[in-house]
Amino acid sequence: MGWNFDKTGEVILWGGVSGGVALLLQGLGFSFCSWVFIGCWLLSAAAALQLSCIKVSAAGKAVVVTGCDHGIGHALALHLHQQGFRVFAGCLNDAGEGAARLREQQSDRLIVLPMDVTKQEQLIAAVQEVKLQLPEGEVLWGLVNNAAIMARGYVEWVPLQTYKKMIDVNVLGVLAATKAFLPLIRRARGRVVNMSSVSGVIGTGIMSPYTITKYAVEGLSDCLRQEMRQWGVAVCAVEPSNFNAATQLVTAEGVENQALEMWASMPEVVRSDYGKHHFDRIMRLQRESAQGGEKDLTPVLDALTEALTQRFPRARYRVVDTYYFLKVAAAIHLPEWMFDLLYLPQQTFLSMTSRACNPS
Structure with missing residues (x-):
C-alpha cells in the first residue's frame, strides 16, 4: 500500500511528540533543542513507518468475508485469494451473478457460502462448513464484516421499519457473524475487521439510517478490541469515504x-410542514449523488488487506481524500458550532427556519 492520510497523521503525531520533548528540554535549560526535535521526529516517524511494513x-x-455478492466484498474476496489466503465468501444469494463469478475462479481456496447475516441458522451452517473445509494445519485467521445496506432520508421521513432493517443487517448482522466465528479466530489469534465508514465518525443530515449503524459498529469495534487484547486478537475498523460509484450501495432506482x-x-403533518416541493428537491439531489464517489476500490482493498496482514495493525484505517481528511479532523477536534458553520449549508438553516415559521 502506498502513502495515505493514515501515515500522514502518524508522521504529524510523532512530530508533535518530538516537539513536546524539545520544549521540555528547552524549559530545563538545554540549548540543542532544535536538533533533538529533528532527530526525535525522524527516528520516531521512521520507526512507526517501518513497523507498519512488517x-x-x-x-x-483463511478469511471469511461477508457481503460478497458485489461491491467491496466481492472485490475483496478475489483480492485476498490472489494474495494467497483461503477465502470463504459469504453471499446473500449464493445462486446469484456475484457468486457465479466467484465460482468461475475454480479454486479450492475460494469457497462461496450462503450467508444471510440476519439468519442465525445460516451462520451456524457457515461455521460448520468452514470447519469442514479447512485443511489440517490451517486456521481461520480473519473475519471481514462487510455486509451492509443503505437508506437515506430525514429522521421525520424515514419509516421506523427502515431503521429496524438497517440495524438488523448493519449492526446485529455484524454482531451475529462476529459471535459465530470468533471462537475459531480467537484460537488462531487472528483478526476481526469491521467495515465502518466516515459516516461512523461524522453525523450528516439525511444519512441518519446509515450513520447510526456505523456509529454502533465503531463502538462495537472499540469494545471488542479491548476484550480480545488478552487473546492476541486484533480488531480493526476500516472507514472509507464515498466510494459509491464503485460499490453502487446507493442507486438512483433505490433512492x-x-x-x-x-x-x-409520512404523517400528514410532516408532509404539510416540509412540502412536496422540498421533498422532491432533496430526493432529486440524492438520486444525482448516487452517481458520485470514487470509482477505484484499490485504496479500500489495500486498507482491508493491511488490517489483515500487518503485524502491528491500526485500530482504524481511514480511506479518505483531502476533503474528508480535513472534514473528519474538524468533526473530531472543533466545537460543533464551528463544524456546522464550515460544513452545513447555510441555506438549509434559512429555508427550514422560514418553513417552520410559515408552515403550509
Missing part, C-alpha cells in the same frame, strides 16, 4: 423506491 504471511490462513415509501408512510 507483515504476516497468508500461508495457512426512487425509498422516496415513494417515505412519502406514502
Whole structure:
C-alpha cells in the first residue's frame, strides 16, 4: 500500500511528540533543542513507518468475508485469494451473478457460502462448513464484516421499519457473524475487521439510517478490541469515504423506491410542514449523488488487506481524500458550532427556519 492520510497523521503525531520533548528540554535549560526535535521526529516517524511494513504471511490462513455478492466484498474476496489466503465468501444469494463469478475462479481456496447475516441458522451452517473445509494445519485467521445496506432520508421521513432493517443487517448482522466465528479466530489469534465508514465518525443530515449503524459498529469495534487484547486478537475498523460509484450501495432506482415509501408512510403533518416541493428537491439531489464517489476500490482493498496482514495493525484505517481528511479532523477536534458553520449549508438553516415559521 502506498502513502495515505493514515501515515500522514502518524508522521504529524510523532512530530508533535518530538516537539513536546524539545520544549521540555528547552524549559530545563538545554540549548540543542532544535536538533533533538529533528532527530526525535525522524527516528520516531521512521520507526512507526517501518513497523507498519512488517507483515504476516497468508500461508495457512483463511478469511471469511461477508457481503460478497458485489461491491467491496466481492472485490475483496478475489483480492485476498490472489494474495494467497483461503477465502470463504459469504453471499446473500449464493445462486446469484456475484457468486457465479466467484465460482468461475475454480479454486479450492475460494469457497462461496450462503450467508444471510440476519439468519442465525445460516451462520451456524457457515461455521460448520468452514470447519469442514479447512485443511489440517490451517486456521481461520480473519473475519471481514462487510455486509451492509443503505437508506437515506430525514429522521421525520424515514419509516421506523427502515431503521429496524438497517440495524438488523448493519449492526446485529455484524454482531451475529462476529459471535459465530470468533471462537475459531480467537484460537488462531487472528483478526476481526469491521467495515465502518466516515459516516461512523461524522453525523450528516439525511444519512441518519446509515450513520447510526456505523456509529454502533465503531463502538462495537472499540469494545471488542479491548476484550480480545488478552487473546492476541486484533480488531480493526476500516472507514472509507464515498466510494459509491464503485460499490453502487446507493442507486438512483433505490433512492426512487425509498422516496415513494417515505412519502406514502409520512404523517400528514410532516408532509404539510416540509412540502412536496422540498421533498422532491432533496430526493432529486440524492438520486444525482448516487452517481458520485470514487470509482477505484484499490485504496479500500489495500486498507482491508493491511488490517489483515500487518503485524502491528491500526485500530482504524481511514480511506479518505483531502476533503474528508480535513472534514473528519474538524468533526473530531472543533466545537460543533464551528463544524456546522464550515460544513452545513447555510441555506438549509434559512429555508427550514422560514418553513417552520410559515408552515403550509
